[in-house]
Amino acid sequence: MKLKTLMMALFAVSSVSAFSQTYNIEPNHTYPSFEADHMGISVWRGKFEKTSGKVVLDRAAKTGTLDIQIDASSLNFGHAKMNDHAKGPDMFNVEKFPTVTYKGKSMKFEGDTPVSVEGDLTLLGITKPVTLKINKFKCIEHPMLKREVCGADATAEFKRTDFGLNYATPRFAPEVKLAIQVEAVKAD
Numbered sequence: 181m182k183l184k185t186l187m188m189a190l191f192a193v194s195s196v197s198a199f200s201q202t203y204n205i206e207p208n209h210t211y212p213s214f215e216a217d218h219m220g221i222s223v224w225r226g227k228f229e230k231t232s233g234k235v236v237l238d239r240a241a242k243t244g245t246l247d248i249q250i251d252a253s254s255l256n257f258g259h260a261k262m263n264d265h266a267k268g269p270d271m272f273n274v275e276k277f278p279t280v281t282y283k284g285k286s287m288k289f290e291g292d293t294p295v296s297v298e299g300d301l302t303l304l305g306i307t308k309p310v311t312l313k314i315n316k317f318k319c320i321e322h323p324m325l326k327r328e329v330c331g332a333d334a335t336a337e338f339k340r341t342d343f344g345l346n347y348a349t350p351r352f353a354p355e356v357k358l359a360i361q362v363e364a365v366k367a368d
Contacts, residue, residue: 200238203330203364205248207231210362212250216340217353226266228280230254235330235364239292246284246297252277270347277304284312293317297334303343312336312360328366335359 213227230251237244252274257263267274284299294314301310312334319330340346341354 199240200236200243201328202367203235203237203328204367205231205233205235206329206363206365209331210360210364212358212360214359215357217355219348219351220353224257224262226255226257228252228254229256231362234367237287237294237330239289242287242289242292244284244287244294244297246282246299248282248284250280250282252280271345273304282310282312294332301338301343303340304345306343308338308342310336310338312358322365325365329363330366331361331363333359333361 207230210231211227211229212231213225215223215225218224228250230253231248233246233248235244235246252272253267255263255266255272255274257266266272269276281302282299283302284297286298287294288296288298294317296314297312299310299312300307313336314332314334316333317330318332319328321327322329336358338356338358339354340356341349
């Protein structure tokens with residue numbers, strides 16, 4: 181009887197994972213952006229223009245993971261002088277830390293729709309937990325690609341000082357707001 185129970189459990193586990201789908205991040209439609217204080221007089225907005233990675237999603241089992249890599253040197257404020265300073269050793273130090281990563285370990289679902297991701301953000305070599313709130317999520321059969329494409333808008337907040345990005349504190353507040361638009365194409 182124990183062998184039969186074990187076999188049924190193994191079958192159940194393998195059949196659940198059979199419904200996992202992998203989606204590759206579409207870099208031309210994915211731009212993590214952020215807002216940060218500028219001496220209390222305005223808000224600077226920047227975005228990263230080179231992102232890669234994958235999403236593994238199982239809507240039936242209500243599980244999923246993210247593995248995202250961001251090229252820190254692709255940072256763009258729309259202001260060349262600010263870009264150069266932000267990429268330097270005072271801030272993002274892209275020469276020493278060329279990649280920002282997010283490893284989403286678990287997703288929370290409402291129905292078959294993901295609504296948040298618990299994961300770890302690594303910035304300047306420091307890893308801390310950051311929760312992404314998924315504000316919008318939708319998958320469609322893409323009319324040109326003839327494959328399923330999923331998109332989402334997600335937000336999060338964290339303190340840059342938790343990651344060692346201490347430039348100009350306390351003149352510049354440490355709170356950072358993330359806004360991430362992402363599209364991912366179902367892998368073959």
